[in-house]
Amino acid sequence: METSSFVVWTLLREDMHTSCQSSRSVRERGPRENNAGGRWFSGAPAWRSAGVLMFRNIAGCAGATRAAARCRGACVKRLRLVAGLMLAIGASLAAAQPPAEPQGAAAAKVAAAAPVPMNLRVPSPARAMAAIRYLERRVSGEDDAPLPELGADEAREVGVTIVLRLRGVIVGRGQAFESESVLLSAADEAVGAMRAKMPPARDALQEQSLAYDLSRVQVSLELAGPLIPVQVGTFAEADSTLSPGLDGVALRLKDRLIASSPATMLERNQTAGPALAAAISLATGDATAAIPGTLKGELGTLARERSMTAYRFRVVHVAHAAAGEPAVFLVRGTRPVAETLLTQAEMIRWSDGVATHMMERWRLIGGIGVADTRLLGVIWPMQGRADPDDASAPERALAAVALASYANRETRVAAEARRVAREIVASLELIRPAAAEMEPRPITASAAALALEAIRLLGSGDNAAESLERTRILIGRLDRAYSIEAGWTKGTAMTSRGTIALGLAAASDVMRASDASESERLAALARHALASVYTETGQGSLVTHMPWLLRAEIALAGTGGKIPAGEAMREVRRQVNEHTLTAADVADEADLIGGVIFTQGRASLPTWYGARPLAANAQMLGDERLTPRAERMKELSRLLSGLRFLRQLTLDDQNLWGVTSPEEAQWGVRAALWDQRQPIDASSLTLLAVSETMASLGEMTETKGPAE
Numbered sequence: 280m281e282t283s284s285f286v287v288w289t290l291l292r293e294d295m296h297t298s299c300q301s302s303r304s305v306r307e308r309g310p311r312e313n314n315a316g317g318r319w320f321s322g323a324p325a326w327r328s329a330g331v332l333m334f335r336n337i338a339g340c341a342g343a344t345r346a347a348a349r350c351r352g353a354c355v356k357r358l359r360l361v362a363g364l365m366l367a368i369g370a371s372l373a374a375a376q377p378p379a380e381p382q383g384a385a386a387a388k389v390a391a392a393a394p395v396p397m398n399l400r401v402p403s404p405a406r407a408m409a410a411i412r413y414l415e416r417r418v419s420g421e422d423d424a425p426l427p428e429l430g431a432d433e434a435r436e437v438g439v440t441i442v443l444r445l446r447g448v449i450v451g452r453g454q455a456f457e458s459e460s461v462l463l464s465a466a467d468e469a470v471g472a473m474r475a476k477m478p479p480a481r482d483a484l485q486e487q488s489l490a491y492d493l494s495r496v497q498v499s500l501e502l503a504g505p506l507i508p509v510q511v512g513t514f515a516e517a518d519s520t521l522s523p524g525l526d527g528v529a530l531r532l533k534d535r536l537i538a539s540s541p542a543t544m545l546e547r548n549q550t551a552g553p554a555l556a557a558a559i560s561l562a563t564g565d566a567t568a569a570i571p572g573t574l575k576g577e578l579g580t581l582a583r584e585r586s587m588t589a590y591r592f593r594v595v596h597v598a599h600a601a602a603g604e605p606a607v608f609l610v611r612g613t614r615p616v617a618e619t620l621l622t623q624a625e626m627i628r629w630s631d632g633v634a635t636h637m638m639e640r641w642r643l644i645g646g647i648g649v650a651d652t653r654l655l656g657v658i659w660p661m662q663g664r665a666d667p668d669d670a671s672a673p674e675r676a677l678a679a680v681a682l683a684s685y686a687n688r689e690t691r692v693a694a695e696a697r698r699v700a701r702e703i704v705a706s707l708e709l710i711r712p713a714a715a716e717m718e719p720r721p722i723t724a725s726a727a728a729l730a731l732e733a734i735r736l737l738g739s740g741d742n743a744a745e746s747l748e749r750t751r752i753l754i755g756r757l758d759r760a761y762s763i764e765a766g767w768t769k770g771t772a773m774t775s776r777g778t779i780a781l782g783l784a785a786a787s788d789v790m791r792a793s794d795a796s797e798s799e800r801l802a803a804l805a806r807h808a809l810a811s812v813y814t815e816t817g818q819g820s821l822v823t824h825m826p827w828l829l830r831a832e833i834a835l836a837g838t839g840g841k842i843p844a845g846e847a848m849r850e851v852r853r854q855v856n857e858h859t860l861t862a863a864d865v866a867d868e869a870d871l872i873g874g875v876i877f878t879q880g881r882a883s884l885p886t887w888y889g890a891r892p893l894a895a896n897a898q899m900l901g902d903e904r905l906t907p908r909a910e911r912m913k914e915l916s917r918l919l920s921g922l923r924f925l926r927q928l929t930l931d932d933q934n935l936w937g938v939t940s941p942e943e944a945q946w947g948v949r950a951a952l953w954d955q956r957q958p959i960d961a962s963s964l965t966l967l968a969v970s971e972t973m974a975s976l977g978e979m980t981e982t983k984g985p986a987e
Contacts, residue, residue: 400434401504404608407595410462411500411606414441417470418496426463437592438503438529439465440540443473445496446602447663447939450476456503456529456538497936498606499598501540503527506590512579514552514571521551521591522868523884523953524611529590530558537561541594545612545955546661546937552578555589562587598936611952613934615870618923623976629926630969631691632946637678637962638692638699639943652706654678658947658957660930663939670959672707676729679703681963683736685970688977697737704733704749724768725775727756728782732830735785747793754786754801763807773815777824777831780808784834805835813844821851822877826895826967833902842904852899855892856917860885860924870952873924886951887928890964893921897968901975911979922972925965927952 402410409427416424429435438456442449453469455461473496480486506529511517521528528551529538537558539547544554556569559581570576581587596609607614640655654675656667670678682700686693707730731753739746760768760779767776783805790798809831812824821828829848836842858876865871874885875892896918899905906914928949935941937955947957948965 401593402436402502402595403430403433404595404597405430406433406436407500407502407597407608408606410436410439410502411498411597413462414466414469414498414500415606417466418443418473418498419493426460434504436461436502437505438538438540440499440501440503440538440543440594441465441469442499442542442546442937443469443496444499444937445477445492447941450496454538454540456506456536462502495602497599497602499542499596499936500606501527501542501594501596503538503540503592503594506592509589509591511589513577514556514569517551517555517578517589519883523550523951525593525868526551526591527594528554528558529592530555530562531588531590532559532562532585535562538590538592542596542598542609542612542937545953548659548661548955550953551591559587600933600936601941607933609934609936610870612937612955613870613927613930613952616923616927618872618919621919621922621926623973626922626969626973627690629929629931629946630685630966630973632931633929633948633962633966633969634682634685634690634692634696636944636946637682637959637966638695640959641678641699641703652702654703654959656959658944659955660938660940660944660947660957661955672723672726673729674959674963675703675707676726676733677963678959679733680729680736681966681970683733684967687736688970688973700733700737704730704737724756724760724771724782725778727753728775728778728780728785728827731757731782731785731789735789735834750786750789753782754790757782757786758804761804761808761811763804766811774823776808776812776815777827780805780812781827781831781834783808784831788834802835805831809835809844813847818847818850819854821847822855822892825851825892826898826971829895829898833898836904845905848895848899848905851892852896852914855896855921859889859917859921861920870927871924873920873922873927875921875924884951884953885924886954887925887948887958887961887965889921890925890948890961890968893918893925894964894968894971896921897971897975899975900972901978915979918972922968925968928961929965930957 406427406429413424413427439454439461441451441453443451451469451471451473453465453467453472455464455468458464477489477492480489509517509521509528511520517528524541524545527538527540527544529536539549539554539558544550547554549557552571555578556571559569559578560566563585568576569578569581574580575584578589582589596612597606598609599605600607600614640658642653642655653668654670655665656670656674658665679700682696682703686697686700690696707726731750734746734750734753757779760771761776761783771779783801787798787801787805790801809828812828813821816824828844832842832844832848842848855875860871860874860876862869862872871885873889875889876883876885877888896914900911900914900918925948928951930938930944930947930949932941932945935945938944944957946962948961950956950958950961
């Protein structure tokens with residue numbers, strides 16, 4: 280037995296590589312939201328030392344830094360070996376006839392040959408498809424439909440969560456855990472609730488209508504694997520150790536078990552900590568029992584004092600992507616996107632879709648003025664609401680930039696996009712004549728800068744005089760934000776200075792034709808502002824100003840001029856590539872491939888913020904001053920990986936199973952894989968990144984030479 284124990288320990292110890300030596304970086308992660316300020320890339324590669332000791336807490340490797348991903352992949356493989364070996368040891372002890380104990384390579388062979396124990400497996404895809412076919416029959420009215428039989432080598436589901444939707448509205452829910460037939464119990468509950476909302480037909484016409492409605496019901500089915508106890512001290516620690524969107528959570532108090540499946544948590548926009556806190560409130564009947572951050576209200580304290588047990592579990596999720604469509608498998612609520620999907624035709628379809636989505640968010644209410652327009656700020660697609668329901672001035676201006684950039688190509692809705700971009704620019708209160716003497720604020724200067732970039736991209740249009748008037752008002756805003764003599768106005772945020780530099784460069788370009796001296800003054804001011812940003816910002820933090828620094832440099836250099844900060848821009852791209860997750864980093868979470876990890880912010884998993892540097896990388900790709908021909912294919916491959924992640928964040932027509940208003944949410948870009956909110960900035964910067972990629976591909980096609 281001592282030798283066997285040593286083999287188990289050896290297998291555990293064998294993969295405790297350097298990335299598993301420190302637990303603080305993963306176990307003490309903050310909430311998964313990005314801190315747009317601060318230092319995004321550390322000077323030293325601190326991200327290489329993430330992870331936790333597998334023997335002590337394998338869940339700690341649930342992060343998605345490169346090191347944590349590598350740690351998790353190695354730990355999962357090693358755990359399977361150990362589990363098989365321990366089963367073999369247990370069986371031989373029970374038989375009281377222990378065989379010769381394997382050692383060294385022989386021990387590894389024994390472990391590798393052992394399968395994953397049945398009670399640790401989630402139900403198979405075949406089991407899930409059989410279960411949803413059963414549900415489809417139940418929904419259609421076949422109450423006597425037989426339950427699917429369990430195969431000889433199939434794992435039985437521990438729990439089932441069912442949600443039935445009709446035209447985006449939930450008409451039935453059912454959930455069962457640890458009962459004799461969880462599938463039957465959950466199906467009875469969900470179908471019963473549906474029938475209560477859809478009473479039986481009383482005549483032939485109603486029968487026909489009811490039959491049609493039943494054929495349009497979308498089923499979401501999750502079959503849960505085993506409940507695995509989780510020992511964490513705080514709700515924040517639960518957030519940092521469990522994978523959002525993949526891990527469901529459950530809480531047991533005496534004989535009561537309350538579970539939240541991954542899809543349910545996505546619907547509620549919850550992570551593990553809040554979901555467990557809500558479960559505690561339900562289990563105890565005390566809404567104030569769970570109070571994160573307090574001594575008595577934290578998860579560990581409540582678990583000890585009230586004999587509670589917290590669990591995590593994984594599911595196999597299958598659902599109807601759209602009404603009348605076949606069921607598909609989902610990961611974190613969406614279908615995985617392969618990088619091979621990103622053909623030129625698909626990127627055109629993608630950019631058209633995102634542009635159309637953004638224009639749908641632009642609402643004219645009676646007229647054209649600040650009080651009469653609205654650009655939906657953040658859409659909550661699974662909750663059917665927008666909050667905030669109106670975007671800020673900088674968000675509006677950024678949307679105008681994205682639509683203007685998109686409209687500069689020959690696209691399906693280019694003319695409409697150009698019209699909406701002009702309307703958005705015209706709606707900004709800060710450029711109305713009455714606002715010319717507004718007190719300058721950093722947010723106003725940022726919005727003015729982006730509005731100038733939109734005007735540069737759009738051109739003067741049919742009303743050159745009106746465009747020039749708006750430009751002069753906007754220039755006044757920027758003149759009060761920065762001057763060569765006094766520098767930056769007090770209170771101008773560091774994160775907005777790159778944007779303001781772009782605004783000055785854009786203004787210089789716009790004024791070149793009508794006022795050469797003013798254009799030269801603005802160009803000099805822009806160069807000074809850029810120099811100030813480079814001086815006050817370390818190389819590792821320049822990414823916080825992307826893509827605006829790059830756009831300013833290119834605007835000032837013109838078509839053939841030298842880009843003074845070209846090497847700095849290339850170094851930012853190198854850092855972005857270094858911090859982009861690859862297939863080798865993510866173990867079994869392939870939907871994270873292409874996401875950018877920012878190590879010094881509060882986010883430890885990739886979010887839509889990666890669109891910022893990707894928009895710059897896309898523009899650099901087509902510029903030979905920044906990407907020589909010999910490097911183009913290599914950089915294109917890296918760029919496509921990042922775009923794959925943004926495409927994964929985009930809700931297309933195949934990922935609307937849980938959306939309340941498909942026409943409003945379709946082609947919107949989510950904040951993160953586990954955060955279903957759709958900020959307008961996420962869609963704007965994604966559209967900008969895709970548009971710049973298409974423009975660069977066009978440049979590459981026109982200038983293709985022998986090196987390619």
